[in-house]
Amino acid sequence: MYIQDEKVVILENGPTGNYFKLIFECHGALTRALPGQFINIRISGEREAFPLLRRPFSIARMLSSTNKKSKRIEVLYSVLQIGTKLLSLKRKGDFLYVLGPLGHSFPLPEKNEETIIVSGGIGIAPLIFLFESLDPQIKLSIFLGAKTKREIVHRDVFKRKNLNLQIATEDGTLGTKGYVTAILSRYLEAHRTTRSILYACGPRAMLKALDGICDQWGLRGYFSWEEKMACGIGICLTCACPVKTANEGTNMVRCCTEGPIFETSKIDWDYFV
Amino acid sequence: MSSKKRKKVKSKFTKLFKPNLSVRIGRLLMKNPVMVASGCFGYGEEMSKFYSLNHLGAIVVKGTTLEPRLGNQLPRMAETPSGMLNSIGLQNVGVEKFLKEKLPFLKKQKVPIVVNINGKTKEEYVLLAKKLDSCDDIKALEINISCPNVKEGGIEFGSSALSAFKIVQAIRKVTKHTLITKLSPNVSSLQLKEIAQACVEAGSEALSAINTVLGMAVDLKNYRPALRSTTGGLSGPAIKPIGLRVIYELHQVVSVPLIGMGGILSVGDALEYLLVGSAAVAIGTGNYINPFLAFEVVNGINEYFQTNQIETGSDFSNRFKAWDDCKL
Ligand SMILES: Cc1cc2nc3c(=O)[nH]c(=O)nc-3n(C[C@H](O)[C@H](O)[C@H](O)COP(=O)(O)OP(=O)(O)OC[C@H]3O[C@@H](n4cnc5c(N)ncnc54)[C@H](O)[C@@H]3O)c2cc1C
Ligand SMILES: Cc1cc2nc3c(=O)[nH]c(=O)nc-3n(C[C@H](O)[C@H](O)[C@H](O)COP(=O)(O)O)c2cc1C
Ligand code: FES
Numbered sequence: 001m002y003i004q005d006e007k008v009v010i011l012e013n014g015p016t017g018n019y020f021k022l023i024f025e026c027h028g029a030l031t032r033a034l035p036g037q038f039i040n041i042r043i044s045g046e047r048e049a050f051p052l053l054r055r056p057f058s059i060a061r062m063l064s065s066t067n068k069k070s071k072r073i074e075v076l077y078s079v080l081q082i083g084t085k086l087l088s089l090k091r092k093g094d095f096l097y098v099l100g101p102l103g104h105s106f107p108l109p110e111k112n113e114e115t116i117i118v119s120g121g122i123g124i125a126p127l128i129f130l131f132e133s134l135d136p137q138i139k140l141s142i143f144l145g146a147k148t149k150r151e152i153v154h155r156d157v158f159k160r161k162n163l164n165l166q167i168a169t170e171d172g173t174l175g176t177k178g179y180v181t182a183i184l185s186r187y188l189e190a191h192r193t194t195r196s197i198l199y200a201c202g203p204r205a206m207l208k209a210l211d212g213i214c215d216q217w218g219l220r221g222y223f224s225w226e227e228k229m230a231c232g233i234g235i236c237l238t239c240a241c242p243v244k245t246a247n248e249g250t251n252m253v254r255c256c257t258e259g260p261i262f263e264t265s266k267i268d269w270d271y272f273v
Numbered sequence: 274m275s276s277k278k279r280k281k282v283k284s285k286f287t288k289l290f291k292p293n294l295s296v297r298i299g300r301l302l303m304k305n306p307v308m309v310a311s312g313c314f315g316y317g318e319e320m321s322k323f324y325s326l327n328h329l330g331a332i333v334v335k336g337t338t339l340e341p342r343l344g345n346q347l348p349r350m351a352e353t354p355s356g357m358l359n360s361i362g363l364q365n366v367g368v369e370k371f372l373k374e375k376l377p378f379l380k381k382q383k384v385p386i387v388v389n390i391n392g393k394t395k396e397e398y399v400l401l402a403k404k405l406d407s408c409d410d411i412k413a414l415e416i417n418i419s420c421p422n423v424k425e426g427g428i429e430f431g432s433s434a435l436s437a438f439k440i441v442q443a444i445r446k447v448t449k450h451t452l453i454t455k456l457s458p459n460v461s462s463l464q465l466k467e468i469a470q471a472c473v474e475a476g477s478e479a480l481s482a483i484n485t486v487l488g489m490a491v492d493l494k495n496y497r498p499a500l501r502s503t504t505g506g507l508s509g510p511a512i513k514p515i516g517l518r519v520i521y522e523l524h525q526v527v528s529v530p531l532i533g534m535g536g537i538l539s540v541g542d543a544l545e546y547l548l549v550g551s552a553a554v555a556i557g558t559g560n561y562i563n564p565f566l567a568f569e570v571v572n573g574i575n576e577y578f579q580t581n582q583i584e585t586g587s588d589f590s591n592r593f594k595a596w597d598d599c600k601l
Pocket of ligand 3: 256
C-alpha cells in the first residue's frame with residue numbers, strides 16, 4: 001500500500017462535546033484510506049522538533065470534497081497532553097504533515113453475518129468510518145459507551161433503517177447507566193446470534209472484557225489496538241503487541257504494521273497479566 | 274546583472290563542480306557518508322516505499338542475535354523533551370531468519386549492508402560473527418557493545434577497555450568482514466578514549482558512536498516509571514551535543530574512520546558531525562519523524578559541498594578550527 005507524507009490544509013479544528021474534531025483536505029494516497037487505518041500527524045512545524053514524535057490518530061470519517069480528486073478526512077481526538085494540546089491550538093488554514101494511510105483496515109463482515117460495533121470513549125473514532133463503509137442492508141447493532149453524555153459524539157451519524165443503537169454512560173447522563181459491556185451482554189442474552197462479527201475500539205480494560213464476551217458467545221472480534229508508537233511505519237519496534245503463535249507461544253508483532261486491527265482470539269491476553 | 278541572471282550563472286557554475294562524497298569505512302566503500310542507524314530502519318523493506326535505498330551510503334540493520342528475541346515488556350517508549358527513551362530489548366528475528374527472510378530483499382538493493390551484532394556472552398558474539406562470515410552480501414559487522422536495554426551482555430562489554438578488547442579480538446579472529454565497534458556514551462571521557470583505543474588495537478577498523486544515553490522518565494499520574502523496564506536509552510536531538518562531544522574526543526585519540534550519530538534531524542546536524550571528525554554519519558530517530566530524512570541529508574550534503582566548493586569529506590573536516598587557531 002502506498003504511503004505518503006502529505007502537507008494538508010486544516011479546514012476545521014474545534015471542540016465537539018468533550019473531544020476535538022479536525023477536518024483537513026487531502027489529495028494523494030490518503031484519499032484511498034480504508035476504515036481502521038490510521039494516520040501519523042506531525043504536530044511540530046517543518047523545521048521544528050517539538051513535540052518530537054508524530055501522533056497516531058484513527059481516521060474517523062472520509063468526507064467528499066468540492067474538488068472531485070480530493071477528500072476530506074475527519075479526526076476525532078481527545079486533548080490529553082502536550083501533543084494533542086498543541087494540535088487543538090491549530091487553526092483553519094494552518095498546515096499539517098500527515099503520514100498515511102498506515103496499518104491494516106477492518107475486515108468486512110461475511111455474507112449474512114450479524115454485525116456488532118462497540119465503542120468506548122474516543123474509541124468511537126475508527127468505528128464511525130467503519131459504519132459509513134458498511135453495506136446498509138446488513139443486520140447491525142451499535143453499542144456506544146462513555147463516561148458521560150458529552151463523550152458521546154456524532155450520534156446523528158449513526159442513522160439508517162433497522163439500526164439497533166444503544167448507549168451506556170458511566171454516570172447515567174445518557175442511555176443506560178453503567179458499562180457498555182453490560183448492555184451488550186444483555187442484548188446477546190436476549191438475541192442469541194449464531195454468526196456475528198464484533199468490531200471494537202476503546203480502553204484496554206473494555207477490550208479485555210469484550211474478549212471474554214466474544215469467547216463466550218463465539219463472536220469473531222476485531223479490535224483497534226493502541227500502543228505507544230515512535231514511527232508508525234514499522235521500523236522501531238516500540239509498538240509491539242503480543243500475539244499467539246501456532247505452537248502456543250507468544251510472538252511480538254508491530255501494532256502499526258501488522259495491526260492496528262487485531263483479531264482478539266489471536267492476541268495473547270495472558271501476556272498482560 | 275539582474276538577480277535572475279545572477280542566479281543562472283551561479284547554478285551553471287555550481288553544476289560544474291562535483292564533490293566526491295564517497296568514503297571508506299575500513300574496507301567498506303560507500304558512495305556517500307550517510308548511513309541509517311541500527312534499530313531505526315528495520316530491515317529496509319518498509320523504507321523502500323519512501324525512496325530508493327540505493328541513494329544511501331549504507332544500511333545498518335536491526336541488532337541481531339543468535340536466537341530470536343521477543344524484546345522487553347511494554348510500554349517500551351516514552352517521549353521526552355527533544356528526545357525519546359526506548360527499551361526495545363533487542364527484539365529481532367534471530368540470525369537464521371535474518372539470513373533466510375530479511376537479507377534476500379536487502380541484497381537486491383545496490384547499497385552496502387552492515388549487520389549490528391549482539392551477544393550475551395563472548396561466545397555468542399563469536400558464533401554470530403562466524404555465521405555471518407560466509408555471507409558476501411554483508412559488507413561489515415557493527416559490534417554492539419553499547420546496548421543499554423538488555424540485562425546480560427550489551428553495555429557490560431562496552432564499559433571497560435579490557436572486556437571491549439577481548440570481544441573485538443575474538444570476533445576479529447573469526448571473520449573477514451570489516452569490523453566497526455559501536456561505543457556507548459555512558460562512560461567517562463577517559464574511559465571512552467581507553468575503550469576506543471582498545472577496540473582499534475583489537476582489530477576494529479572503524480568506530481561508531483553514540484548508542485543511546487541511559488535515562489529515565491516518570492509517569493507522574495500513575496506514580497511509576499514511564500517505561501516498564503524503568504530505564505531506557507535516550508535518542509534524538511536531546512543527545513546531539515553528547516554525540517558531537519564523543520566524536521570530537523574520539524577524533525583526538527584514534528585514526529580509524531568514525532561514524533557519528535545521535536540526534537541528526539537535518540543536513541546541518543549531519544554537517545556538524547562531519548566537521549568535528551566523523552567520516553560518515555548515521556540517522557536514527559530522525560527517520561521516525563521524517564521518513565525522507567536520510568535521502569534529504571544525502572542531497573543536502575551534496576548541495577552544501579557544491580555551494581561551498583568542498584571536494585571531499587576530509588577537505589571539509591580540515592576546515593574545523595580550534596578556538597586557538599582562529600583569528601579573532
Ligand atoms: C492506531 C492508533 C489510533 C489512535 N486514534 C486516536 C483517535 O482517533 N483519537 C484520539 O484521541 N486518540 C487516538 N489515539 C491515541 C493518541 O495517539 C494519543 O492520545 C496521543 O498520541 C496522545 O498525545 P499527547 O501528546 O496528548 O500525549 P503524551 O502523553 O504527551 O504523549 C507522549 C507519547 O505517548 C504516546 N501516547 C500517549 N497516549 C497514547 C495512546 N493512548 N496510544 C498511543 N500512544 C499514546 C504519544 O503518541 C506520544 O508519543 C490513537 C492511537 C493509536 C496507536
Ligand atoms: C528504537 C531504537 C532501537 C535501537 N536499536 C538499536 C540496536 O538494535 N542496535 C544498536 O546498536 N543501536 C540501536 N539503537 C541506537 C541507534 O542506532 C543510535 O545509536 C541512537 O539512537 C542515536 O541516534 P539517533 O539520536 O539519531 O537516534 C536504537 C535506537 C532506537 C531509538
Ligand atoms: S511504531 Fe515503530 S514499529 Fe510500530
